[in-house]
Amino acid sequence: MQHTQKTEKVGMIILPSILGSKSSSVTEDPQIQRTRKILLIILGVCFVFSVLSTITVISGTAVPNRMQEAQRGAQIGQCITSVLLYGLGL
Structure with missing residues (x-):
């Protein structure tokens, strides 16, 4: 019985560090800003009606x-x- 070792090719993927990347703030996102503005308008209208x-x-x-x-x-x-x-x- 003879055992042969097979060499397998292993690929490595190097991903950029999450810590090194620029994190976008939630308050800077224009889509979130637009959604907040719409919700505040709806809340204001409901408040005036009440x-x-x-x-x-x-x-x-x-x-x-x-x-x-x-x-x-x-x-x-x-x-x-x-x-x-x-x-x-609320």
């Missing part, structure tokens, strides 16, 4: 019965909650 609806509900006319009074209180609560959430950017 403030207007809060003003409309609060300045409503007198309520003739208790059932509508309870609904009005719920509407005011919903409007104030939406103003707070949109104001915080």
Whole structure:
């Protein structure tokens, strides 16, 4: 029994170092900047609509019965909650 050693060719790939390459910042990416701007515009529009609806509900006319009074209180609560959430950017 004779064992023969086979030589295999091994190729090496040298990749550039990740540490040496310039890392692009997330804030410098124009696509991310555009997406942020669009989201801020949408958030601003929603905030304005929620403030207007809060003003409309609060300045409503007198309520003739208790059932509508309870609904009005719920509407005011919903409007104030939406103003707070949109104001915080949620």
